[in-house]
Amino acid sequence: MNEKTKTGKILCMFSGGLDSTGMLYRLLTDARHANQEVHVHHLVLKNLENRHPAEKQAVHRIIDWLRRHDFRRFVYTESEHEYTFMKRYFVYDSFWYGFMAANIVTADPSILQVAVGRTRSDYDLDDTSWLTIANRGREVYQAALPLELRFNRPYVYPVLELTKREIWAMLPPALRDFAWSCRTPAYDADRPRACGKCPACLSLRQIRASNEKR
Numbered sequence: 001m002n003e004k005t006k007t008g009k010i011l012c013m014f015s016g017g018l019d020s021t022g023m024l025y026r027l028l029t030d031a032r033h034a035n036q037e038v039h040v041h042h043l044v045l046k047n048l049e050n051r052h053p054a055e056k057q058a059v060h061r062i063i064d065w066l067r068r069h070d071f072r073r074f075v076y077t078e079s080e081h082e083y084t085f086m087k088r089y090f091v092y093d094s095f096w097y098g099f100m101a102a103n104i105v106t107a108d109p110s111i112l113q114v115a116v117g118r119t120r121s122d123y124d125l126d127d128t129s130w131l132t133i134a135n136r137g138r139e140v141y142q143a144a145l146p147l148e149l150r151f152n153r154p155y156v157y158p159v160l161e162l163t164k165r166e167i168w169a170m171l172p173p174a175l176r177d178f179a180w181s182c183r184t185p186a187y188d189a190d191r192p193r194a195c196g197k198c199p200a201c202l203s204l205r206q207i208r209a210s211n212e213k214r
Contacts, residue, residue, distance in 0.1 A: 008112035009037040010156070011104055012074075013097045016042065016058035018204065019117035019159065021179040022167035024062070026158045027115060028071045033158070038074040039111060041104060043096055046082040051185050054192035058180035065174055077104075094137025102144030105153050114141070118157045121164040121203075168207050 012027055014020050024040060027033045042059045046052050056078075063076050081096055101114045122130060138155055145153060159167055168176060181204050182194035194201050 007035040009039050009108070009110050010113045010115055011101060011111045012038055012040045012115045013101055013117075014040050014042050014059060015093070015117070016055045016062060016178075016180050017117070017200070018164060018167060018171075018176075018179045018181055019119050021062060021175050022119075022159045022162065022171060023115055023117040024066075025171055025175060028066065028074065030158070036113075038072075039104070039108070040074055040076045041100070042076075042078040043093075043100055044078060044080040045093060045096060046080065046084055047086070047090065048084060049184055051180075051183060051192075053187070053190070054180050054182065054185045057192065058178050061178040062175060065178065092133050092137065094134050095140050098137040098139070098141030099144050102141045105149060106144075106146055109149060111153065113154060113156045115158050116155050118160055119162055119164055119167065120160065124163075164203060165207050165210060168211060 010027065010033065012020075012024050014024055024038075027036075027038050040063070042056070044052050044056055059078075066074075079100060081100075083091060097116070105111045105114065116134075118134065141155065142150055162170070171179075180192070181200040182192075182196075183198040183200050184195045185192045186195060187193065196205070
């Protein structure tokens with residue numbers, strides 16, 4: 001990319017799940033983001049669900065695959081948050097994402113947007129509590145920003161108009177396989193195994209079954 005054509009950076013908060021993998025893929029391939037430098041950040045969230053080893057493995061595989069293939073360059077960083085001692089109150093992922101995104105943007109004000117993996121499928125859920133939690137996470141982000149950045153460093157949603165099924169269809173097969181969605185994995189030695197029962201696993205099963213019928 002020509003340095004003169006750059007229009008600031010976009011921070012991609014990357015979990016390694018299907019939605020965020022679709023988001024990162026779109027940031028790297030869509031012409032609408034071609035003039036933005038991409039900073040990818042993964043939070044290693046160590047909590048009672050114990051899914052962080054599976055997510056971290058997925059993230060590293062995805063990042064390595066993107067760098068080995070013909071995609072434009074991006075910066076990758078990660079941070080670790082350990083709170084397994086919290087037994088009753090569980091901190092939602094979006095709260096950590098908001099807090100860390102605000103600190104990254106504060107440290108690098110050339111980041112003009114923060115990309116979050118919200119999809120059209122999210123709005124089809126019967127339980128809408130996710131939206132309240134997501135909005136509170138955005139409030140955490142805004143509250144942690146310094147005043148001079150609070151109103152001009154917005155959250156953006158690059159795959160908002162896509163369903164999870166459409167994201168699946170958009171991704172190269174390797175990235176589909178690398179993405180990790182299970183919330184409560186088991187482990188065989190160090191190898192993660194999806195539970196097959198959590199909402200994320202059930203959703204992914206439906207997507208795969210629908211794709212196989214075509």
